[in-house]
Amino acid sequence: MLNLERRHLVLLAVAGCLFLVGGYFSDAKIPFPDGGDKETVAPIEVDSEHVLMLYEANDAAHPVLESARKAGQVRVWMDEHNVVYRFYDVTDPPPHDAPKWVVDAYQLHDGSVPWLLIANKDSGYTGPLPKDVAGMIELLEQNQ
Amino acid sequence: MIYQSQNLPKYVIDDSNWKTEADDSIPDQLGMSKGYIEREAPYGQGFCAPFDPDWLIPEVEWKERIKDREHPDNNLTNKYLREYINIPSLDQNGTNYCWAHGPTCCMQLVQVQTGEVLRPLSAASIAAPIKNFQNVGGWGQQAVQYMAKNGINEVVDWPLNKIDRKLWTPENKEKAKLNLVTEWIDVKQKDFNQLVSLLLRGIPCAVAYMWWRHLVTAIDVVLVDGEICILIWNSWTDNWGDRGMSILRGSKKYPDEGVAPLVRRPRFSTPDLVLPPSVAV
Numbered sequence A: 001m002l003n004l005e006r007r008h009l010v011l012l013a014v015a016g017c018l019f020l021v022g023g024y025f026s027d028a029k030i031p032f033p034d035g036g037d038k039e040t041v042a043p044i045e046v047d048s049e050h051v052l053m054l055y056e057a058n059d060a061a062h063p064v065l066e067s068a069r070k071a072g073q074v075r076v077w078m079d080e081h082n083v084v085y086r087f088y089d090v091t092d093p094p095p096h097d098a099p100k101w102v103v104d105a106y107q108l109h110d111g112s113v114p115w116l117l118i119a120n121k122d123s124g125y126t127g128p129l130p131k132d133v134a135g136m137i138e139l140l141e142q143n144q
Numbered sequence B: 001m002i003y004q005s006q007n008l009p010k011y012v013i014d015d016s017n018w019k020t021e022a023d024d025s026i027p028d029q030l031g032m033s034k035g036y037i038e039r040e041a042p043y044g045q046g047f048c049a050p051f052d053p054d055w056l057i058p059e060v061e062w063k064e065r066i067k068d069r070e071h072p073d074n075n076l077t078n079k080y081l082r083e084y085i086n087i088p089s090l091d092q093n094g095t096n097y098c099w100a101h102g103p104t105c106c107m108q109l110v111q112v113q114t115g116e117v118l119r120p121l122s123a124a125s126i127a128a129p130i131k132n133f134q135n136v137g138g139w140g141q142q143a144v145q146y147m148a149k150n151g152i153n154e155v156v157d158w159p160l161n162k163i164d165r166k167l168w169t170p171e172n173k174e175k176a177k178l179n180l181v182t183e184w185i186d187v188k189q190k191d192f193n194q195l196v197s198l199l200l201r202g203i204p205c206a207v208a209y210m211w212w213r214h215l216v217t218a219i220d221v222v223l224v225d226g227e228i229c230i231l232i233w234n235s236w237t238d239n240w241g242d243r244g245m246s247i248l249r250g251s252k253k254y255p256d257e258g259v260a261p262l263v264r265r266p267r268f269s270t271p272d273l274v275l276p277p278s279v280a281v
Helices: A002-024 A063-069 A073-080 A100-108 A133-142 B059-070 B078-085 B098-113 B124-130 B140-150 B170-176 B192-200
Strands: A029-031 A037-039 A050-055 A084-089 A115-119 A124-128 B181-187 B205-209 B214-224 B227-233 B245-248 B257-264
Touching (some): A050 A063, B059 B227, B140 B257, B214 B245
Parallel strands (some): A050 A084
Antiparallel strands (some): A050 A115, B205 B257, B227 B245
C-alpha cells in the first residue's frame, strides 16, 4: 500500500513537471484585467527588463505616462531597478537605427494607444497602459 | 510649487519689480517689437497643430491639479524632472538668441521625457543661419519652423553660441536633420488658458514677453499666495534667479508669443546618417 502511494506521488510529480514545461513552451497568454496579455515568454528578445510606451499627444496627462515621462514613481522605480525604457509619441516614426529592442517592440504594436510593452528574459506584457501608477508598478514587479 | 504669504519665493517678477529685469534702452534690439510674424502651417516637414479645444483644462481644476502634481508621491513637474536629471540652465552668453534658446530648452526637456540621455543642443545652430549669421533678435516661431524644416545640431557638432558660417557645413546640415521638430503648437497671444493647460499637461512652452523683450521657457504653473503664476526657465545660466528659474506674476505672466514643440524625431545614436524616406529631402 505504501509503495503504491509513493508510485502515485511520483506520477503526480512527473505530470506536474510536464504541465509546467508544456506551459513554458506553448507561448500561452494569460488575459489581464485591462485587456493586455501577460505573456509567459518574452515578447521580444532582451536580457533584462525593458519598457516601451507609445502614446498620442492627447494621452499626455495619463497618470502612468506622466509618472514615467517625468520623475514620478514609475520612472524612479525603473531607474532603481535598472530598467531600460523609452516613451514615444506614436506619430513619431521609429528611428531607423534605434536599438534592436525598440525596433522589435514597434513591430508588435497593434495600433492602440496608449500602448505598453514590458519584456524581460522569460516574461512580458503587451497591451494597454494600466489605469494607475500602482497597477503599472505591479506589472513591472511581475516582470522583474 | 505652492507658496503662501509667509513663504513667498525669492525670485518673482511682477508689476512692482519688472523694470529691474527689463531694459528700455534697447527697444528694437531683439526684434520683438516688430509684430507677431505671420505663419503658415504645415510648414516644412513639421506640422503646426492647432490647439485642440479638448486640451483646455477648466480653470476651476487648476489649483487642485497643481496640488496633485506637486504631491511628494507624484512629483510630476518639469522642475522636479530637471532636478532629478540635473539639467543645467542654458547660457545665451550675451547673444540676442533668447528666441532660439527657448525652443531649444523645450526640445531638451521633451528629449529627456522620452527616457533618452540628454544630448545638449545648440541654439546657435538654428539662430545663426536664420539671421544670416548676425547676432540679432527674432521670434520663437522662427526657431521652431526652422527646426521643423532643417533640425538642430548638438553642441558637440556646433558649439554653444558660436556664430560662425564655417560651421554650416553639409555634414552639420545632415546631422541637424536628425533632430527635427515634427509637430508643435501655437499658443494664442496672451491666452493664459491655453498656456496653463499645456503646462498642466507637462508640455513646456517657449514664451516671449514684449515688456521684457525677451523669450524664456515656461515649464510649470505654480501657486503664489493663491495666484496661478508661471514658472520660467531662463537662458542666463544657473546663476540667474533660482538656479536659472523664476516666477512671473501679475500682468507680467501673459505671453505675447507662445510656441510648444510637441513631438520631435528621436535622436539617432549611430554615425549612420542615411535618413528614412519620410525625412529625406
